[in-house]
Amino acid sequence: VLDSYPDLDVVGEAWNGQEAVASAERLRPSIIVMDINMPMMNGIDATTEIVTRYPDIVVIGLSVQAGGANEEAMKKAGAATLLTKEAAVDELYQAILQALKGKALG
Numbered sequence: 001v002l003d004s005y006p007d008l009d010v011v012g013e014a015w016n017g018q019e020a021v022a023s024a025e026r027l028r029p030s031i032i033v034m035d036i037n038m039p040m041m042n043g044i045d046a047t048t049e050i051v052t053r054y055p056d057i058v059v060i061g062l063s064v065q066a067g068g069a070n071e072e073a074m075k076k077a078g079a080a081t082l083l084t085k086e087a088a089v090d091e092l093y094q095a096i097l098q099a100l101k102g103k104a105l106g
Helices: 018-029 043-053 067-078 085-105
Strands: 031-034 058-061 082-083
Touching: 018 031, 018 043, 018 058, 031 043, 031 085, 043 058, 043 067, 058 067, 058 085, 067 082
Parallel strands: 031 058, 058 082
Antiparallel strands: none
16 A cells, blocks of 8 residues: 555565564664554554654554554554554555654654
């Protein structure tokens, strides 16, 4: 989805939460798009660890179910927002732009 936007560079991918934390340390991206459901360490725990270690990294969560407990848990973990995977195709790019804009203002 993100490869079609020329102003965004995808710098890495992780297959589980532990890889996501290690990649955040190594790559120091501006934004991480984090799936909640991942093996070894879920996206909520990985988000907590990343945001605690690297508060300048913005995390945008993705989940099949983005409301209720999942949304509350991701926000508590430090994610900027949580999108459904279905909505991500249409909303992810705008969410990234908003997060970067907020980061620049903050």
